[in-house]
Amino acid sequence: MAFAGPVLLKRIPADPAQRKLYRWADYNATGGYEGLKKAQSMPPEDVIKLVIESGLRGRGGAGFPCGTKWTFLPKDVHPRYLAVNFDESEPGTFKDRYLIDHDPHVLLEGIAIAAYANRISTSYIYIRGEYHRQARVLEEAIAEAYAHGVFGGKHPGTDIIHNCYVHRGAGAYICGEETGLLESLEGKRGWPRIKPPFPAVAGAFAKPTIINNVETLSCLPAIALHGAAWFKSMGTPSSAGPKLFGVSGHVHRPGVFENELGIKMSVLIEKYAGGVKGGKYKAAIPGGVSMGILGTDQYDAALDFDIGKKYNVLGLGTAGVIVMNDQTDLVRALRNIVRFFAHESCGQCTPCREGTAWMHKILNRIVAGLGKPRDFDLLMEVAFSMGAMPGTTICGLADGANWAVRTFLQKFPEEFKARLKPQQVGGVNITPVAVAV
Amino acid sequence: MAWIVEDRLKPYSPTRSEPYLSPAIRRQVEEKYFPRYPNKRAALLPLFHIIMHEYGYIAPQAIDEAAEFLGLARAQVQDAVSFYEEFRLQPGGTCVINVCRSISCELLGYHAVLEKIRQTFGIDPGETTADHKITVLEVECLGACEQAPCALVNEELHGCLQPEEFVRRLQELSR
Structure with a gap:
């Protein structure tokens, strides 16, 4: 290297x-x-x-x-x-x-x-x-x-x-x-x-x-x-050459930087992007929101094409790193990401068109404090069922939504579970569906 | 495409006698864009970009004229045009502000920008001021995350927005 x-x-x-x-x-x-x-x-x-x-x-x-x-x-x-x-x-x-x-x-x-x-x-x-x-x-x-x-x-x-x-x-x-x-x-x-x-x-x-x-x-x-x-001579055996990395979010000097593939994310953030702003590192998206999220213990993740297998994300994607500090509300962050997919789904395939819209609704109600305990598993179930890899859609847009949701929930379950409680009216469990945002 | 388009879309009644596809626009498309593609249909996006640039929105009559010009069914043109968010079918203000709402801009406070716009001009996303000067819209990632929060004002990108300063700039631009 x-x-x-x-x-x-x-x-x-x-x-x-x-x-x-x-x-x-x-x-x-x-x-x-x-x-x-x-x-x-x-x-x-x-x-x-x-x-x-x-x-x-x-x-x-x-x-x-x-x-x-x-x-x-x-x-x-x-x-x-x-x-x-x-x-x-x-x-x-x-x-x-x-x-x-x-x-x-x-x-x-x-x-x-x-x-x-x-x-x-x-x-x-x-x-x-x-x-x-x-x-x-x-x-x-x-x-x-x-x-x-x-x-x-x-x-x-x-x-x-x-x-x-x-x-x-x-x-x-x-x-x-x-x-x-x-x-x-x-x-x-x-x-x-x-x-x-x-x-x-x-x-x-x-x-x-x-x-x-x-x-x-x-x-x-x-x-x-x-x-x-x-x-x-640059990069790793499976990921050759130089690569552009975009760094945005909670960093002091956001921008585009070049290094070889395989560089550690921590080096990219600290040496190039001026370090994390407004708090400590909590999480980062390695390459565009479709790829899922890297956890707090994955700060040193090597950014190359093998990142998916090693760190439980979809892949390197576009290498557009989005950094989040410890003040970030990850439920809101995920809602933003899922809204993006719900908005951009072209509507051809039902699992993607309906799945992204329903996940957005569920996350809206969790953000509003109306999430039910079962919503955690429900989000997982909807997420896992959509995408070209489970074989239910034509293209990979739904895989992006799938991996964003599953990795947020897998790596930060407590953030979500803390917001969920039985929703009752007059002693009867209810499911709030429509939440004004 | 997996289906056959049957053109049952009735022509819109013309709203102005002068065509939206002026001779100059037609000539520009014929000379610059038709030679680029193996068929006329592919010039649809470039044509509507010109119409957007000229008129700021796409009038129903322009869809009729484009269908005739490109040799397509009106339904085919409507089908394509309505898919793209940048092709607006309603007129907006002279200053159209597209505020990015995606993740990096949310982390760095695009809400404050929208709130300041709401306080100053009294409009929410999707609305236009009564004097037709300013339209504000929320859009997905503008591809300028290093300058978050950012917005596209007409065709120009404004980055690293400070709400106060940005609103002042908008007041100047819309004057």
């Missing part, structure tokens, strides 16, 4: 006063597009091999090996599309926004490398609607890249012209789910699709499509330039 210095954030200094937007000239003057040149000097198949060897895993949440995903494209079927997932709507996640705010060309170079390796015809950057500034920054950077021949030309040795466009979403978390994103790209409501067929076979406009996260693609220029061994 050796992290010599920032890779993705090498153009973004820690001091806010020195940060600036890197346009074409600045980017090129600091080693920009060298990785693309190196990649284009290799046969496309070798670029894919290089990415597989590097061990690069998807940075968007699932951690799927990037190069392996590319090999799922059926041979000689064209056109092929690349959909760049810049929907970034998971609460606690803002790393991609921060990167593009300052260094949009690193993404465009990554897109150009992925497009070259996979013979892509069109790349669509699906950016969430709320990112107005970032959409403008990308549009301008793309125009610069077109002017310098990065896009709009043929892939060497073929007749395939590669174009790159920005496509703006319009305020829907579910469009960050890869097939929801594709539906939205096609001008429909963002309802996730039943798989198979997988996007690599029939994705956008029923053509083979790769979907990669912004940060994943932004790793490619450095991999092309410095090689797979260099990339693997």
Whole structure:
């Protein structure tokens, strides 16, 4: 393990006063597009091999090996599309926004490398609607890249012209789910699709499509330039490379920081984010609210792709760490998270649409002091029954709600149980359902 | 899609004689967006972003016009547009404030921001002031948690909000 210095954030200094937007000239003057040149000097198949060897895993949440995903494209079927997932709507996640705010060309170079390796015809950057500034920054950077021949030309040795466009979403978390994103790209409501067929076979406009996260693609220029061994020298055997970590919540210096995968959360919070604010550390969400919560005794959790098995959370997710101090009311925190899922559930699958809404109602009544003893088990039962992993829903949104609820209840049972008591009217047990919030 | 759309949605009676999809908007979509996609339907989101930017909301008549322009059934357009929260079907104030209510912003006090707005302008989330200057809405995570609590005012992000100062800024912006 050796992290010599920032890779993705090498153009973004820690001091806010020195940060600036890197346009074409600045980017090129600091080693920009060298990785693309190196990649284009290799046969496309070798670029894919290089990415597989590097061990690069998807940075968007699932951690799927990037190069392996590319090999799922059926041979000689064209056109092929690349959909760049810049929907970034998971609460606690803002790393991609921060990167593009300052260094949009690193993404465009990554897109150009992925497009070259996979013979892509069109790349669509699906950016969430709320990112107005970032959409403008990308549009301008793309125009610069077109002017310098990065896009709009043929892939060497073929007749395939590669174009790159920005496509703006319009305020829907579910469009960050890869097939929801594709539906939205096609001008429909963002309802996730039943798989198979997988996007690599029939994705956008029923053509083979790769979907990669912004940060994943932004790793490619450095991999092309410095090689797979260099990339693997950072991180752990199963989680190679540098990683952006967003830290927010109760810390003195919230922000985006880069280190290698496997860094301890305590180091991230104390060394980078200035320590816990307003009290002592109580709990933290490791990577967006879908991942569940780390307990008070898990402060030293290693942030890598194995975190799920080791610490009873769903996974590393987006590595957007949300820190909570000992003054935090975890019942209210969980209610906020469950409301998010209830609000963002697309409504296709009953367990998710109904389950999230009912868990929200139950948590509302617990917050209002009207929770019944049985509500603890009821929340668990509803949570465990929903998601793509229990096999009751199409996509993973419900798994996020499932893991958020189950880990809060498993790791902080006393916080919840202390709020529950038999609710009686005239000596008869009742169930309060509607609680005005 | 797993079903067939039958277009039984009646056209809305026009509310203004001038079309919402002005020749300039049509030209912009035809020249800039149609070439980007293999079909016209995919230009639906870009088209409605332009309409939102121009008019601040989506009038029923604009849905009719868009259906005709994109060669879709009105039901298909309504189906898609109504899914997205950013496409508002009701007009709002000149200053639309989207206050983030997700976890990091709750931990750092978005409630105080809403309370200050309520005290100053007399509106709760979802409401517009009587003079049509300010609309306040609660939205889910804006992707700026390091600047919590934060809000999007029209198309601009405001972070690290101090309720007093933010309300003063809003009074300036809506003047």
